Amino acid sequence: xxxxxxxLAGNRNVLLAYAGAAVLFGVTSAFSHGFASENHIRILxxxxxxxxxxxxxxxxxxxxxxxxxxxxxxxxxxxxLMTLFAGGKDGPLVWAIPLLLAFGALVGLVNGLGIAVLGVxxxxxxxxxxxxxxxxxxxxxxxxxxxxxxxxxQTLATGRWGPVPINTVIWIGLALxxxxxxxxxxxxxxxxxxxxxxTVAQFSGIAITRVTIITYMVSGTAAAFAGILLTGYVGQxxxxxxxxxxxxxxxxxxxxxASILGGSGHYLGAVAGALILTVLAGLLPILNLNxxxxxVIYGVVILVTVALATLPGRQALAR
Numbered sequence: 001x002x003x004x005x006x007x008l009a010g011n012r013n014v015l016l017a018y019a020g021a022a023v024l025f026g027v028t029s030a031f032s033h034g035f036a037s038e039n040h041i042r043i044l045x046x047x048x049x050x051x052x053x054x055x056x057x058x059x060x061x062x063x064x065x066x067x068x069x070x071x072x073x074x075x076x077x078x079x080x081l082m083t084l085f086a087g088g089k090d091g092p093l094v095w096a097i098p099l100l101l102a103f104g105a106l107v108g109l110v111n112g113l114g115i116a117v118l119g120v121x122x123x124x125x126x127x128x129x130x131x132x133x134x135x136x137x138x139x140x141x142x143x144x145x146x147x148x149x150x151x152x153x154q155t156l157a158t159g160r161w162g163p164v165p166i167n168t169v170i171w172i173g174l175a176l177x178x179x180x181x182x183x184x185x186x187x188x189x190x191x192x193x194x195x196x197x198x199t200v201a202q203f204s205g206i207a208i209t210r211v212t213i214i215t216y217m218v219s220g221t222a223a224a225f226a227g228i229l230l231t232g233y234v235g236q237x238x239x240x241x242x243x244x245x246x247x248x249x250x251x252x253x254x255x256x257x258a259s260i261l262g263g264s265g266h267y268l269g270a271v272a273g274a275l276i277l278t279v280l281a282g283l284l285p286i287l288n289l290n291x292x293x294x295x296v297i298y299g300v301v302i303l304v305t306v307a308l309a310t311l312p313g314r315q316a317l318a319r
Contacts, residue, residue: 013257013265017272020255024276028283035282042165044278046158046233049171052274053226054249055256056178057108057219059270062253063182064215065195065262066115066122071223071249073133074107075242078224079231080137083147090152097228104224105217107133112213126216143239149231157232167229174222178267191215195262247298248277254301 029036054071061068078100085096107129114125149157159166182188190211193201202208226245231237250260252273258265281294 014269014272017256017269017276021272021275021279024279024283028279028286032282032286035286038163042160042163042168044275044282045168046165047281048274048278049165049167050226050230050233051245051248051252051277052171052271053174053229054223054245055252055270055274056174056267057215057222058249059178059253059256059258059265059267060182060191060215060218061122062250062258062260063195063262063265064191064212065198066212066215067126067250068108068111068216068219068223069123069126069246070107070111070129070133071219072242072246073130073137074104074220074223075227075230075245076237076239077107077133077137078104078227079237079241080141080239082153082228082231083149083237084141086147086150086153088148088150090150093150093152100224100228101221104220104222106220107224108215108217108220109213111220112216115216116209116212138239141239148236149234153228153232154235155232157229167233170229175267175271182267187211187214192263195259195264197263247295247302248274251298251301252277260302 025036034040054075058068058071081103082093082096082100085099086092111122111126111129114120114129115122155166156170157167161169182191190201190206193204193206194208194211198208223242223245227237227242230241234241253265253270254260255273255276256265256267256269256271258269277294277297280297284293
């Protein structure tokens with residue numbers, strides 16, 4: 001069996017993540033009448049797709065040993081600018097959507113250059129970019145974006161092809177592309193090598209600067225695209241709409257079995273992580289728990305996965 005196939009087939013954590021999603025969905029359905037109905041499953045898939053799209057870019061960054069804390073306001077920026085550019089009409093989307101995806105890629109480019117060329121820590125660089133974007137958007141909108149989402153974007157976010165939501169079809173297509181890139185391409189191999197050991201990757205002739213920049217550009221583009229679709233789902237853009245996706249995207253990657261320190265995992269696991277987090281969000285009201293409990297879950301997942309990824313954590317787990 002070839003190397004890419006071994007990497008994918010041998011990743012038991014991905015299979016465990018899907019098994020966990022199935023068990024959690026079954027348990028929740030047993031306690032809530034209508035949770036497993038066709039209409040509610042469609043709603044869950046739509047909601048999971050937003051986490052999954054942001055987690056797509058976050059997966060590439062984390063696999064390479066980084067993290068992107070600028071996704072909240074990259075998402076929010078694309079959402080706000082899309083409504084302002086389009087003014088509630090479909091016509092301007094012809095140039096607005098490519099421009100907004102380019103906006104996300106530009107944010108990623110700046111992040112990647114700061115990290116790979118200037119040597120700034122990924123946490124500091126992307127957190128600083130997030131603050132810059134939030135301030136710039138507040139100044140640009142004067143704190144009150146009011147335009148609604150165009151009908152076409154609302155259709156992409158809430159419409160369906162037969163029984164399947166359109167945005168779920170889009171998510172599946174992007175997941176297949178991500179799987180192809182990570183599993184079968186030289187870029188995927190270089191990304192895993194970079195996340196495993198940056199120094200060894202550099203001496204192996206891998207263009208680590210280029211790989212790092214591309215991963216952050218993927219993350220920015222994915223966050224911007226998620227912002228466009230989320231605006232269609234909500235019906236309008238509002239300040240702070242990207243905030244919930246910072247830790248949920250990281251948690252989805254971690255739940256999917258990826259090492260939070262890079263070098264191992266797969267986006268297919270993050271897809272399962274997004275499904276698990278969405279079902280958990282639906283389970284909280286059933287258990288009469290405050291939605292803030294989900295933030296506690298995010299924090300616990302991230303702390304545990306980071307602890308287990310460190311050398312002392314791996315040694316303790318082995319014992």
